[in-house]
Amino acid sequence: MPLLELDAVTKTFGTLVAANGVSLRIDSGAIVAMIGPNGAGKSTIFNAITGIYAPTAGRIVFDGKRIDREPTYRIAAAGIARTFQNIRLFSFMSALDNVMVGEHARLRARLWDSLLHTPAQRAEERETRERARELLAFVGLERLSERYARNLPYGSQRHLEIARALASSPKLLLLDEPAAGMNPREKHDLVALIRAIRDRGVTVLLIEHDMGLVMELAERITVLDHGERIAEGTPAEVRRDPHVIEAYLGAPAP
Amino acid sequence: MIYIYFLAAIAVVVVAERVPSVGAKRALYAALGAALLLAPLVDRNDSDYNVLADAGVFVLLALGLNIVVGFAGLLDLGYAAFFAIGAYTYGMLASPQFGIHLPFWVLLFVAAALAALFGIILGAPTLRLHGDYLAIVTLGFGEIVPQIFQNLTAYTGGPNGISALDFPSFFGHSFGQRALPYYYVTLALIALGLALARNLRESRLGRAWMAIREDELAARHMGINTTLVKLSAFALGASFSGLGGVVFAAKLSLVSPDLFQFQVSVLIVSMLVLGGMGNIPGVVVGSLVLTLVNSVVLPQANALASAVGLHVDFSSYHFFIYGAILVGIMLFKPEGLLPSVQRREELRHATAPQDVRA
Amino acid sequence: MHEFLAQLINGISLGSIYALIALGYTMVYGIIGLINFAHGDVYTLGSFFSLAILGLLGATGELHGPALVIDAGLALFGAALLCGIAGVLIERLAYRRLRNAPRLAPLITAIGVSFILENAMQVWKGPSPVPFPAILPNPAVTVAGVAISLQQFVVVGLAIATMLALQLFVHGTRVGRAMRATAQDRDAAQLMGIDINKTIAITFLIGSALAGVAGFVSGVYYQSTWFFNGFGAGLKAFTAAVLGGIGNLAGAMLGGFLIGIVESFATWLLGGQWSNVAVFAILILALVFRPSGLLGETLPEKV
Numbered sequence: 046m047p048l049l050e051l052d053a054v055t056k057t058f059g060t061l062v063a064a065n066g067v068s069l070r071i072d073s074g075a076i077v078a079m080i081g082p083n084g085a086g087k088s089t090i091f092n093a094i095t096g097i098y099a100p101t102a103g104r105i106v107f108d109g110k111r112i113d114r115e116p117t118y119r120i121a122a123a124g125i126a127r128t129f130q131n132i133r134l135f136s137f138m139s140a141l142d143n144v145m146v147g148e149h150a151r152l153r154a155r156l157w158d159s160l161l162h163t164p165a166q167r168a169e170e171r172e173t174r175e176r177a178r179e180l181l182a183f184v185g186l187e188r189l190s191e192r193y194a195r196n197l198p199y200g201s202q203r204h205l206e207i208a209r210a211l212a213s214s215p216k217l218l219l220l221d222e223p224a225a226g227m228n229p230r231e232k233h234d235l236v237a238l239i240r241a242i243r244d245r246g247v248t249v250l251l252i253e254h255d256m257g258l259v260m261e262l263a264e265r266i267t268v269l270d271h272g273e274r275i276a277e278g279t280p281a282e283v284r285r286d287p288h289v290i291e292a293y294l295g296a297p298a299p
Numbered sequence: 300m301i302y303i304y305f306l307a308a309i310a311v312v313v314v315a316e317r318v319p320s321v322g323a324k325r326a327l328y329a330a331l332g333a334a335l336l337l338a339p340l341v342d343r344n345d346s347d348y349n350v351l352a353d354a355g356v357f358v359l360l361a362l363g364l365n366i367v368v369g370f371a372g373l374l375d376l377g378y379a380a381f382f383a384i385g386a387y388t389y390g391m392l393a394s395p396q397f398g399i400h401l402p403f404w405v406l407l408f409v410a411a412a413l414a415a416l417f418g419i420i421l422g423a424p425t426l427r428l429h430g431d432y433l434a435i436v437t438l439g440f441g442e443i444v445p446q447i448f449q450n451l452t453a454y455t456g457g458p459n460g461i462s463a464l465d466f467p468s469f470f471g472h473s474f475g476q477r478a479l480p481y482y483y484v485t486l487a488l489i490a491l492g493l494a495l496a497r498n499l500r501e502s503r504l505g506r507a508w509m510a511i512r513e514d515e516l517a518a519r520h521m522g523i524n525t526t527l528v529k530l531s532a533f534a535l536g537a538s539f540s541g542l543g544g545v546v547f548a549a550k551l552s553l554v555s556p557d558l559f560q561f562q563v564s565v566l567i568v569s570m571l572v573l574g575g576m577g578n579i580p581g582v583v584v585g586s587l588v589l590t591l592v593n594s595v596v597l598p599q600a601n602a603l604a605s606a607v608g609l610h611v612d613f614s615s616y617h618f619f620i621y622g623a624i625l626v627g628i629m630l631f632k633p634e635g636l637l638p639s640v641q642r643r644e645e646l647r648h649a650t651a652p653q654d655v656r657a
Numbered sequence: 658m659h660e661f662l663a664q665l666i667n668g669i670s671l672g673s674i675y676a677l678i679a680l681g682y683t684m685v686y687g688i689i690g691l692i693n694f695a696h697g698d699v700y701t702l703g704s705f706f707s708l709a710i711l712g713l714l715g716a717t718g719e720l721h722g723p724a725l726v727i728d729a730g731l732a733l734f735g736a737a738l739l740c741g742i743a744g745v746l747i748e749r750l751a752y753r754r755l756r757n758a759p760r761l762a763p764l765i766t767a768i769g770v771s772f773i774l775e776n777a778m779q780v781w782k783g784p785s786p787v788p789f790p791a792i793l794p795n796p797a798v799t800v801a802g803v804a805i806s807l808q809q810f811v812v813v814g815l816a817i818a819t820m821l822a823l824q825l826f827v828h829g830t831r832v833g834r835a836m837r838a839t840a841q842d843r844d845a846a847q848l849m850g851i852d853i854n855k856t857i858a859i860t861f862l863i864g865s866a867l868a869g870v871a872g873f874v875s876g877v878y879y880q881s882t883w884f885f886n887g888f889g890a891g892l893k894a895f896t897a898a899v900l901g902g903i904g905n906l907a908g909a910m911l912g913g914f915l916i917g918i919v920e921s922f923a924t925w926l927l928g929g930q931w932s933n934v935a936v937f938a939i940l941i942l943a944l945v946f947r948p949s950g951l952l953g954e955t956l957p958e959k960v
Contacts, residue, residue: 095520121522135513138506146510150522152503156531159502160495166502173503213522374761376768424945430760431692435895436944439937442892450930561888565768572765615784619776625769626751629762 046109048073048248049094049125049217054103054113056089063089065272066103071217076239076249078263080256080283082292086272087252088130091219095127096120108216122150126215128206130222130252136195140186140205143194144177147212180208184238200231204238211242218242220251224258236262260284268292301347305354305591307334309584313637316580335486339479349478352550354590355485356543361570361586362492362579363539368568369577370505371532372512374434376564377421377441381537383559384417385410385544387448390461390554396454403467407545414541415534422533426526429515441564449556460555467549474549481550488542496579499535508532509577562618566593569621572628575635584637592620662803664925665918670809670878672917673816677871678894679901679909680823681744681864687840687904688860689756694767695747697891698774699740699865703872704789704882705778706736711790720792729792729877733815737869744865745858753854771888778884786883789876812878819870820910823863827906836860840904889933893920896940902950911951 051069055062064086071077079087093100094107096117105113112120126147135143152173158166181187184204189197194205203223210218220239224232232255239262243249253259259266259280266283268276270292276283283289308331315327339348360382367375388410392401401409421440425433448455455461466473467480474480499505507528510518519525548554566589574585600613628635678700685693710732711717720728751770755763793811797804827833838846839856847853875890876882897916901908916936923935943950 097516116524117516117519118522118524121520127520129517133514133517135510135517137513138509142506142509146506146518146521146523149503149507149510154503156504159499159504160535162498162502169503170501209521372761374764424941428944428948431764432899432944432948434761434764435692435892435899436941438892439940443934443937446930446934450934565772568765568768615779616776618772618779622769622772622774622776626766626773627769629758629766629769630751630754633758633762 047071048108049250050104050106051090051094052104052106054090054093054100054105056086056093056098057101062272064093064100064269067269067272067274069267069274069277071248071250073216073248074243074246076243076262076264077251078259078266079250079252079269080254080259080266081269081275084271085269087269088221089272090269091127091221091252094120094219095125118150121213124213124216125219126210126213126217127219128203128210128221128223130225132202132206134194134202134205134209137193139191140181140194140197140208141174141177141190143205143209144180144212145173147180147209148173148176150213177208177212180211181205183211183241184208185234199226203227203235207238207242211245211247215247217248217250220249220253222252222254224253224255232258300342300344301350301595302591304335304338304347304351305587305595307331309587312580312584316637316640332490339482345478348482350590350594352478352481352485352546353594354587355482355489356547356550357567357570357590358489358583358586359485359492359543359546360540360567361574361582362489362496363536363543364567365536365571365577365579365582366496366499366508366539367532367536368571369582370500370512371508371529373425373529373532374430374437374568375533375536376434376438376561376568377444378437378536378540378567379559379561379563380421380441380444381414381418381540382544382547382563383445383448383554383556384414384537385541386548386554386558387455387461387544388413388541389545389548390464391454393465393549394461395463396456396461400465403465403545403549407542410541410545411538412541414544415538418533418535418537419530422530426529438561438564441561445556445559448559456555458556460553460558462553464548464552464554466552478550481546484546488546492539492542493579493583495535500579504528504531562621565621565625569624571635573624573636575638578635578637578639581635581637581639585635588636589621589624593617659802660925662801664921666803666805666809668918668921669914670812670917671921672897672914673813674871674875674878674913675890675894675897675916676910676913677816677819677867677874678890679897679913680820680906681868682891682895683898683901683903683906683909684836684860684864686898688836688857689752689763690760691752691763691767692895693752693864694764694891695770695774696864696868697887697889697894698771698778699744699747699887700868700872700875700890700894701778701882701884701887702743702774703736703740703869704876704886705782705872705884706739706869707732707873707876708782708787708789708882710735711792716792717790718792719794721794725792733870733873736873737866740869740872741862741866744861744868747865748858748861753857771891775884775887782882782884784884786881789880789882791880793877808878812874815870815874819867820906823867824906826863832856832859892940893936896936896943899940899948899950900943902952905950905952908950908952 047070049071051067053066053068054064055066056064067090081087092098094105096115100113104111107123107125112123135146152169154166154169178190181190184207186201186204189201197205224235227235236258239249263280266280267274268283268289275288275292276286311327311331315324318324364375364378367373389406391397392399392406425436428436449458466475468474469480507523510521510523511525511528515525570586570589571582573588575581597613604611681696682693685691711728714728714731716728747770751766752763755766793807795807797806827836835851835856838851839853843853893916897912898909900915901912919939920932920936923932
């Protein structure tokens with residue numbers, strides 16, 4: 046059984062068809078990339094998976110349950126975490142607090158616990174903080190844990206978003222252009238980090254424009270163009286696919 | 300004399316928030332608490348406690364609104380509505396109005412619960428709104444609630460309100476006309492309010508509030524049920540104001556709709572803005588400074604002016620003062636006079652815009 | 658039926674004042690995304706300025722012939738001009754610095770400006786309502802059994818003429834085009850060589866001048882003014898702007914007339930003490946259920 050399955054997902058905005066019958070299967074433990082020119086519908090698919098939009102048609106099944114009519118917060122709690130193309134950290138909160146917010150869905154404290162700081166709440170808070178520190182260390186930010194997110198360097202903000210996403214112990218992590226704006230060295234580190242994340246048992250689906258990185262990292266690639274899936278396969282298969290070449294070079298394949 | 304209380308309290312908070320050692324900070328606050336508790340042994344002037352009890356009510360209101368505006372980032376411009384609900388709860392259930400005379404202490408709980416309930420009822424329609432639209436809707440509610448109290452004459456006494464409210468009593472001892480018992484009640488409520496507000500800030504719920512304040516959509520992706528989290532902010536924030544309303548009404552022995560106009564809501568927002576939204580000690584300082592100005596400095600300035608033969612009514616400059624605070628602080632010191640140390644540091648060291656490379 | 662028509666005409670007169678104020682809200686919101694909370698007070702300022710100018714001209718009662726045209730004209734244009742200048746100053750001093758600040762900062766500042774203006778006017782003319790000279794002769798015309806006063810004709814006529822002039826300006830001039838371009842996409846407009854600061858200043862100038870016209874008109878209509886009028890009128894005009902679709906000029910006018918009519922009918926049918934409740938209920942319902950307004954369009958949330 047795949048971890049995530051999109052079955053003919055369509056999303057329209059008025060007359061604009063942002064995604065048209067896109068199907069996708071992601072097996073547990075995989076690293077999968079979604080590529081395609083700008084406006085191909087990649088972000089639309091991410092937003093449909095995380096419940097920002099309800100698909101106009103089609104089904105999304107995660108971990109054996111239909112999620113395409115669930116609100117975002119429930120999908121997150123069910124085990125899908127994400128980062129954003131244009132970083133969306135909690136600016137005026139410390140890096141540590143950002144990660145602790147990420148743990149929200151795992152925590153059990155009720156209103157009463159929060160108001161009165163019951164012993165159970167205190168214990169949970171200690172554990173939450175410790176775990177957040179571990180995650181910051183995992184992405185290499187342990188030294189910056191007390192800084193406001195907005196004051197971190199750009200690359201660190203990308204890493205903090207990943208740590209925050211991992212904090213909920215997700216089964217599936219969606220990364221939206223994680224390498225955007227990074228130099229080659231940072232990209233190299235990012236590849237290692239994503240592999241380490243997979244090795245923790247998290248399945249990864251990423252949108253990325255950097256083909257070198259995608260080819261190196263992804264086990265399977267889905268290619269979208271004009272809202273439709275035009276190819277799917279291993280990096281080698283996708284690279285040879287005439288539809289892909291056409292979409293990227295704008296000329297019919299010979 | 301009255302100045303000493305305000306200035307001492309403000310000074311202690313400002314210093315305590317700047318000392319590096321936690322021990323020294325605790326000692327300073329403990330000393331302030333003890334001094335406030337024991338002050339009546341030295342100062343027997345009941346009018347001082349009258350001013351202080353009023354100030355205490357506003358500290359409580361500011362702490363409550365800070366949950367909504369400072370923590371959760373929901374600009375509520377109709378907070379006085381919940382103050383009104385608290386006050387009318389006492390007015391209607393502890394007065395000759397209906398011949399119901401429930402005890403003050405019971406009504407504190409009833410009013411806190413009712414205000415929280417109305418926080419949810421009035422908060423629910425605003426859930427999908429952001430920023431300034433939310434502010435305007437809450438303002439609308441803030442206008443409607445006192446107007447309804449005014450219109451339902453049969454129950455609320457209309458524009459004249461309800462007077463001759465019961466004096467509370469404590470183990471059979473009536474508070475009577477004295478302000479001192481109210482002073483102790485507000486001290487106790489502030490202590491409670493401070494503890495709860497601090498607990499909330501350092502909790503799962505408090506972090507969720509701050510997350511929706513910073514980025515609601517990202518917060519939803521953290522598994523935060525924004526509906527529930529926002530409603531809890533409205534409810535908890537309103538409950539503080541319900542408590543404040545009961546004390547206020549009982550002390551004045553009167554409720555009337557004109558006590559809860561828009562100006563009151565803006566006054567409380569000004570307290571938060573002045574002290575630094577979201578920062579509990581800042582909010583306390585902001586509310587102390589403004590009540591000091593309102594209920595001590597301006598009346599004395601009037602007295603002074605008329606003593607030297609000037610006919611200036613300084614108390615007609617209230618609006619100007621709130622307005623100048625809102626504009627001045629927002630333009631020149633948006634983090635408020637007493638932001639948390641971290642916020643101050645971070646704003647000072649803010650790096651260049653980060654999206655250059657994006 | 659007569660009462661119905663009379664209330665309708667009442668509502669339209671009232672609504673034309675709201676419509677004039679609503680235009681300023683909607684223009685400013687359209688261009689910088691700010692609820693200019695002080696706008697209602699600029700409207701009151703307009704009636705105060707008119708009052709002062711009429712005072713200078715010695716016009717204390719009914720005017721006739723050339724005196725009517727000259728004095729009323731001076732008061733009208735003077736109030737519009739002074740309000741326009743006030744609006745530009747407010748933008749320059751209080752809002753411009755906050756153009757890129759978090760969204761609530763300028764709103765809080767605007768509330769502050771509103772309080773300062775109200776206090777200034779309170780000090781200027783005192784805390785009580787001030788009489789406004791009844792400069793217009795008052796022959797009522799009876800149409801279909803309903804008496805319509807000259808005031809009502811003037812109020813509605815002036816409002817409609819002003820709105821038409823605004824439409825011509827916004828759609829027919831270079832500056833108008835610059836305003837629309839800036840409202841749509843400030844960065845792109847800047848790249849096209851539009852002076853953003855100047856365009857925003859002009860928006861405030863015009864919006865506030867319209868409030869000045871409304872201030873004059875309301876003085877003539879009610880023959881009274883009060884430093885605190887702008888608070889309620891401003892909120893109602895803002896409601897009108899939201900109801901019509903904020904940022905949309907035609908919507909603001911439509912909303913203004915609707916709110917005027919609602920208020921007038923609520924006063925008639927429910928009693929004056931419920932009319933504010935009715936208007937604010939509409940504000941809340943409009944914002945909650947159709948925040949894009951009657952003539953606006955909904956946009957998907959951007960991620």
